[in-house]
Each structure stands twice: as structure tokens, then as C-alpha cells.
Amino acid sequence: xxxxxxxxxxxxxxxxxxxxxxxxxxxxxxxxxxxxxxxxxxxxxxxxxxxxxxxxxxxxxxxxxxxxxxxxxxxxxxxxxxxxxxxxxxxxxxxxxxxxxxxxxxxxxxxxxxxxxxxxxxxxxxxxxxxxxxxxxxxxxxxxxxxxxxxxxxxxxxxxxxxxxxxxxxxxxxxxxxxxxxxxxxxxxxxxxxxxxxxxxxxxxxxxxxxxxxxxxxxxxxxxxxxxxxxxxxxxxxxxxxxxxxxxxxxxxxxxxxxxxxxxxxxxxxxxxxxxxxxxxxxxxxxxxxxxxxxxxxxxxxxxxxxxxxxxxxxxxxxxxxxxxxxxxxxxxxxxxxxxxxxxxxxxxxxxxxxxxxxxxxxxxxxxxxxxxxxxxxxxxxxxxxxxxxxxxxxxxxxxxxxxxxxxxxxxx
Amino acid sequence: xxxxxxxxxxxxxxxxxxxxxxxxxxxxxxxxxxxxxxxxxxxxxxxxxxxxxxxxxxxxxxxxxxxxxxxxxxxxxxxxxxxxxxxxxxxxxxxxxxxxxxxxxxxxxxxxxxxxxxxxxxxxxxxxxxxxxxxxxxxxxxxxxxxxx
Amino acid sequence: xxxxxxxxxxxxxxxxxxxxxxxxxxxxxxxxxxxxxxxxxxxxxxxxxxxxxxxxxxxxxxxxxxxxxxxxxxxxxxxxxxxxxxxxxxxxxxxxxxxxxxxxxxxxxxxxxxxxxxxxxxxxxxxxxxxxxxxxxxxxxxxxxxxxxxxxxxxxxxxxxxxxxxxxxxxxxxxxx
Numbered sequence: 259x260x261x262x263x264x265x266x267x268x269x270x271x272x273x274x275x276x277x278x279x280x281x282x283x284x285x286x287x288x289x290x291x292x293x294x295x296x297x298x299x300x301x302x303x304x305x306x307x308x309x310x311x312x313x314x315x316x317x318x319x320x321x322x323x324x325x326x327x328x329x330x331x332x333x334x335x336x337x338x339x340x341x342x343x344x345x346x347x348x349x350x351x352x353x354x355x356x357x358x359x360x361x362x363x364x365x366x367x368x369x370x371x372x373x374x375x376x377x378x379x380x381x382x383x384x385x386x387x388x389x390x391x392x393x394x395x396x397x398x399x400x401x402x403x404x405x406x407x408x409x410x411x412x413x414x415x416x417x418x419x420x421x422x423x424x425x426x427x428x429x430x431x432x433x434x435x436x437x438x439x440x441x442x443x444x445x446x447x448x449x450x451x452x453x454x455x456x457x458x459x460x461x462x463x464x465x466x467x468x469x470x471x472x473x474x475x476x477x478x479x480x481x482x483x484x485x486x487x488x489x490x491x492x493x494x495x496x497x498x499x500x501x502x503x504x505x506x507x508x509x510x511x512x513x514x515x516x517x518x519x520x521x522x523x524x525x526x527x528x529x530x531x532x533x534x535x536x537x538x539x540x541x542x543x544x545x546x547x548x549x550x551x552x553x554x555x556x557x558x559x560x561x562x563x564x565x566x567x568x569x570x571x572x573x574x575x576x577x578x579x580x581x582x583x584x585x586x587x588x589x590x591x592x593x594x595x596x597x598x599x600x601x602x603x604x605x606x607x608x609x610x611x612x613x614x615x616x617x618x619x620x621x622x623x624x625x626x627x628x629x630x631x632x633x634x635x636x637x638x639x640x641x642x643x644x645x646x647x648x649x650x651x652x653x654x655x656x657x658x659x660x661x662x663x664x665x666x667x668x669x670x671x
Numbered sequence: 672x673x674x675x676x677x678x679x680x681x682x683x684x685x686x687x688x689x690x691x692x693x694x695x696x697x698x699x700x701x702x703x704x705x706x707x708x709x710x711x712x713x714x715x716x717x718x719x720x721x722x723x724x725x726x727x728x729x730x731x732x733x734x735x736x737x738x739x740x741x742x743x744x745x746x747x748x749x750x751x752x753x754x755x756x757x758x759x760x761x762x763x764x765x766x767x768x769x770x771x772x773x774x775x776x777x778x779x780x781x782x783x784x785x786x787x788x789x790x791x792x793x794x795x796x797x798x799x800x801x802x803x804x805x806x807x808x809x810x811x812x813x814x815x816x817x818x819x820x
Numbered sequence: 821x822x823x824x825x826x827x828x829x830x831x832x833x834x835x836x837x838x839x840x841x842x843x844x845x846x847x848x849x850x851x852x853x854x855x856x857x858x859x860x861x862x863x864x865x866x867x868x869x870x871x872x873x874x875x876x877x878x879x880x881x882x883x884x885x886x887x888x889x890x891x892x893x894x895x896x897x898x899x900x901x902x903x904x905x906x907x908x909x910x911x912x913x914x915x916x917x918x919x920x921x922x923x924x925x926x927x928x929x930x931x932x933x934x935x936x937x938x939x940x941x942x943x944x945x946x947x948x949x950x951x952x953x954x955x956x957x958x959x960x961x962x963x964x965x966x967x968x969x970x971x972x973x974x975x976x977x978x979x980x981x982x983x984x985x986x987x988x989x990x991x992x993x994x995x996x997x
Contacts, residue, residue, distance in 0.1 A: 285681045289685045293685060293686075370700060371704055372701070374707070393687075396686075401678055411678055414679070468756075471759050474760030624796055625795070625796035629794075637782075647774065
């Protein structure tokens with residue numbers, strides 16, 4: 259195991275420890291890092307961005323009070339420093355640091371100190387258990403994301419299939435929260451959410467299966483490696499990304515995946531289960547305070563996961579849009595940062611698209627939703643799967659250079 | 672490979688531990704700040720600010736169950752197709768078009784099933800037996816005018 | 821006893837296995853014994869999850885993920901929908917009546933003794949080979965030896981689909997929907 263040797267080299271005192279312990283510790287730190295950068299704080303910042311974008315869409319300010327300026331002027335010692343908050347970071351843009359940046363921290367603190375209300379008719383054990391199940395299902399998907407060049411927390415051979423499987427843990431969790439709330443709106447919202455998530459899993463899985471077929475491997479790192487080259491050019495950068503290959507034919511599975519992914523996260527236009535005008539807040543109506551924030555975090559983690567899968571499978575994951583040869587000589591830490599930067603930017607781009615979609619599009623009705631899934635997306639996904647299979651066969655018959663999945667896969671640990 | 676799944680277990684345990692730690696901290700803080708004051712109105716089910724009417728159960732649309740049934744069939748189809756997708760590229764030089772037609776037959780049979788369920792109206796969310804309706808009712812109940820369930 | 825069961829308790833993997841086995845058995849017991857049918861259904865979630873963990877111990881990773889996807893994501897959801905669609909569930913708490921408990925216990929004990937005897941007497945061959953890439957092997961098997969069962973399973977699924985849709989339609993017609 260190269261990885262263990264690497265760790266032994268870096269931190270010599272680990273040589274005395276048992277192998278499994280080193281490995282567990284390594285994954286634990288990786289997971290902890292992901293939790294504290296990609297899940298919890300990102301939720302907060304995403305809420306701020308969402309509220310500001312919502313304000314833009316509705317021609318009003320979003321939160322712009324609770325920020326560094328107000329924090330500095332509130333504390334007696336730093337009152338004189340408020341001028342610092344008016345600094346213009348980039349002169350020609352002409353705007354100051356936006357206020358309201360700390361809104362999410364204030365909201366988090368408020369949620370933390372709120373009373374934890376469990377309704378009297380509720381099944382208190384299941385009520386408490388539901389956030390765990392939903393969060394476990396959402397967070398465990400992060401274990402296979404290639405956050406940097408061939409660096410993912412766990413290198414599972416069934417990478418993408420594992421993601422599809424573990425995110426189906428969310429469905430009973432949603433049903434559990436709907437049932438345990440002892441509120442008919444919550445129950446109805448839970449059942450609608452469950453049937454929606456479950457229906458849209460099929461076109462999602464089929465479009466991902468298309469990519470797996472074209473790559474020949476379910477391992478996320480292999481899929482990223484196979485996107486290094488395209489159109490016969492090695493290390494092609496942008497041209498190697500799956501969505502641009504095969505003459506752009508993979509755009510359709512890409513769009514199908516993204517639409518299905520939006521629906522899985524219950525995001526408008528598919529947010530019927532949590533529509534305020536319909537069901538108050540759907541399956542998490544009765545949850546308040548900090549318990550609710552876990553559902554919220556799970557939702558934003560799920561959004562990021564959908565974006566991350568879309569980038570890994572279709573957009574090349576951590577691969578930069580310029581040919582990788584430009585940055586080959588850099589030290590390892592710089593390369594790690596570069597990979598993570600591109601992975602994050604691409605995934606977060608999808609989160610921003612989802613946020614924009616929410617504040618632009620009206621909501622689907624439940625029968626329109628089901629019609630879209632079963633009568634539009636599934637036939638298109640199946641058809642495109644067969645078409646791509648034919649294209650791939652045609653390619654292989656012509657003996658074009660095979661995708662360097664196997665060759666590049668040897669380069670990772 | 673076993674080690675990789677230990678990593679998965681670490682992720683799951685961390686998710687559970689995160690919530691556990693968060694909720695414990697929250698309980699301690701809220702007892703400290705004395706924000707824990709249950710009262711009957713707070714504990715009653717939420718109904719947009721009105722008094723709750725009726726019990727907490729409703730007769731539900733059987734559509735939910737049918738959708739879940741159809742989902743299972745397609746789910747198993749996906750599970751069976753994934754290994755096929757995995758080995759397609761490797762086995763192609765040996766089996767050639769047999770691989771392709773194999774998959775086409777498999778998907779074709781299930782696409783036929785989807786078409787059947789579609790034609791029989793099992794995918795409609797609000798089920799109306801159209802042949803029992805008069806022409807005027809059919810127009811009135813067309814999809815543009817359908818109510819959500 | 822520990823040597824016979826093949827577990828080295830110094831190995832932490834053994835503890836994880838024991839934990840998964842305990843979770844599976846305990847939750848399966850809850851499914852059978854619980855008085856509240858919703859608790860039974862949600863214990864089934866734990867049972868399926870425990871079985872998935874046991875599959876991982878057998879190096880059947882694809883099967884473990886398939887278990888999560890199909891059983892937890894599909895069958896458990898179906899069971900839960902079925903429970904939640906039936907009326908007046910909240911008024912019934914004693915949902916699992918027991919009949920003939922003594923005879924049942926005798927039969928169960930007998931089966932348990934037979935299984936325990938067989939599993940302890942058996943000469944379990946433990947191979948120490950590196951885990952195979954299961955999805956790959958399953959794919960090869962599907963295209964090679966098990967091609968006909970692969971296609972036959974699609975016919976089976978078709979039959980299940982048509983039958984289930986027909987039954988649901990019939991029960992709807994009965995209610996005069």
C-alpha cells in the first residue's frame with residue numbers, strides 16, 4: 259500500500275502503530291476536514307449566497323447588516339476599526355466587502371440556542387433518529403469524491419455505484435421524519451419527497467451508467483483519469499472532459515443527470531415536498547432549532563454532492579481546463595491545491611446554478627413531476643444509453659486509441 | 672479493499688458523531704440559558720397557526736405504492752446493468768456485438784414493461800378511468816385542468 | 821470457543837464484525853417481536869444495513885451496495901408506504917399477536933440447535949486470497965456462463981412489473997376510485 263509507506267515517510271512516529279490504526283486516523287482527518295469545510299461552513303455560506311441571490315432576483319437587498327462592520331462597531335475595543343470594513347478590496351469594481359457576511363453565523367447561533375421542541379404526539383425516538391439517518395446518507399457519499407488528483411478519502415472499486423446506493427439511505431430517513439412528526443402535513447410531505455427521490459434515482463443511475471460504460475470502470479479516480487485526454491490529444495484539458503467528448507453527445511446524459519439530481523435534493527422546481535405554500539415545510543415541519551439545522555445541512559451537502567458527481571463524471575473532476583502539462587512541475591502540495599480548487603469551483607458552480615434555478619422557476623405539480631420523470635427522462639436516458647453504446651462500439655471497431663483509464667490508474671495510489 | 676470500507680465506516684460514524692455531539696452541546700447550552708420551557712401550545716402539531724383539525728392520519732393516494740413498486744423493478748434492472756457497463760469495454764474484443772444485443776434485449780424487455788404500465792395509465796398520478804367518462808367530462812379532466820392530488 | 825469460531829479478538833476487524841452481526845440479529849429480533857409495526861419496519865432498516873456490512877466482510881462490495889440500493893432504497897420504502905397507507909394505524913399498537921408461543925419456541929430452539937451443531941462441526945475452509953474485483957467478475961459471469969439467467973431475470977422483472985401493476989389497478993377499481 260503506497261499510501262501507508264507515504265505516511266510512514268512523512269511522519270516517522272507512525273511506523274510503530276498498527277496499519278489499520280494509521281489508516282483509520284488518516285481517513286478520519288480527511289473526513290473531518292471535509293465535514294468542516296465542505297459541509298458545515300459551506301452550508302452557512304451557501305445560505306448567505308442564496309439569500310443575496312434571492313434578493314437580486316426579487317429586486318431587494320439580501321441580508322446586509324450582520325457583517326464585519328457591525329461586529330467591529332459592536333465590540334467596544336474595535337469601534338475605531340470600523341473604517342477597516344469599508345475597505346475596497348478591488349478598486350475598479352467599486353464595491354465594498356459585502357455586509358451580512360456573518361449572517362449565517364448569527365443564524366447558526368440562534369438555532370443553537372433555541373428550545374428543542376418535540377411535539378407531544380410525536381414518536382420521540384424516531385423523531386430523534388431521523389436526522390442521523392438523513393445525515394449519514396448524505397455525508398457518506400463524500401467518501402469517494404476525488405477532491406484532488408487521484409486523491410479521494412477511500413478508493414472504492416465500485417465508486418459511483420456506492421454513491422447511488424448510500425444516498426438511498428436518505429429515503430427511509432425522510433419517511434421516518436415525516437411519520438414521527440405526528441403531523442399530517444409532515445407525513446404527506448415525507449411520502450411525496452420519498453416517492454420523488456425514489457423516482458428520479460432511475461434516470462440519474464442510467465445516465466451515470468452511461469459514463470461508466472464509456473469509461474469501463476466505476477472507480478471515480480479511474481473516471482477522472484480517463485478524462486485526461488480526448489480527441490486523440492494526451493492531457494487535453496478542456497477537450498478531455500466527458501461532456502465535450504464523443505462530439506458532445508454526452509450533453510444529454512449530463513442534463514438528465516443534473517435535472518434528476520435537482521429533483522433528488524428536493525430543490526425547486528422540484529421542491530413540492532417542502533413548498534411553503536403547500537405543506538409548510540414538508541417532512542421537517544415539526545423540527546425546530548438545531549435539530550432542523552441538520553436536515554438543512556444534509557440538504558446543502560446533498561446539493562454539493564450532486565454537483566460533485568456531475569463534475570467528476572462529466573466535467574473532469576479536479577482536472578483543470580488548461581492542459582495538465584502546464585502545471586506538471588509544481589510541488590505536490592501546489593498540485594493538491596490546484597486539483598481541489600478546480601473540483602470545488604466546478605461543484606460549487608452547480609450549487610449556484612441550483613440556487614439560481616430556485617429563484618427563477620416556478621414549482622412543478624406532483625403529476626407534472628412524475629410525468630417528467632417516468633415519461634420523459636427515463637425514455638431519454640435509456641435511449642441515450644443505447645446510442646452511446648453504439649457509438650462506443652463503433653469507436654472500438656475503428657480501434658481508436660483506448661481511453662488511458664488503465665494506464666493513468668496506475669499512477670494513483 | 673477491506674481498508675476502503677473501513678473508511679466508509681469512518682464517514683458514517685463521523686456523521687452520526689457530529690450530530691450526537693451537536694445535539695448534546697445544544698441540550699447543555701439550552702438548559703444553561705434556560706430556554707427549555709415546554710408548553711401545551713408549543714407541543715401541539717403545527718397547522719399554519721390554526722388549531723389542529725382531525726386526527727393525524729389521512730387516506731392516501733395509492734399512487735405512492737405503485738410508484739415504489741415500479742421503482743423496485745427498474746432499480747433491480749439498474750443493479751443488473753452496472754456490471755455489464757463495467758465489463759463492456761474489456762470484453763468487447765471477445766464477444767463483439769453479442770454484448771450489445773444482449774443489453775438491448777434486456778433493456779427492451781423492461782422498456783416494454785414501462786410502455787405497458789404507461790399505456791395502462793399506472794403512471795398517472797390522478798387515476799381516472801377515461802373510458803367511463805363522457806366526452807364533455809374528458810375535456811374537462813384533460814391534463815391541463817387536472818388538480819394536484 | 822474463540823478459536824473455533826475463527827475470530828481473533830486481538831484484531832479490531834473481529835470487533836467490527838461482531839458489532840455488525842449483533843446489530844443485524846438484534847434488529848431482526850426487533851422486527852419480529854416489536855409491538856409497534858412502524859418500529860418493526862424501521863428495525864428492518866438496521867437489519868438490511870447490517871447485512872450490507874456483512875457482505876463487505878465477505879468481500880462482496882458490489883453486492884453490499886446493491887443491498888443498500890434495492891433493499892433499503894426500494895423494498896423498505898415499499899413496506900413503509902404500505903404501512904403508512906393503511907388506515908387508523910395509530911389506533912392499533914398491538915399489531916403482532918403471538919399464538920402458540922410454546923410450540924414456536926420449541927421449534928425455533930430445535931432449528932437453532934441443528935444449525936449450531938452443523939456450523940460448529942463443519943470444517944470451514946478459510947482462504948486467504950486477495951479480494952477480487954467483484955463487479956468485474958459479476959459482469960464477466962453475466963456475459964459468459966450466466967447469460968441466460970441474465971436475460972431470464974429481465975423477463976422475471978417484467979412479470980413482476982405487470983403483475984404488481986395489475987394488482988394495484990384491481991384494488992383501485994374495487995374501491996371505486
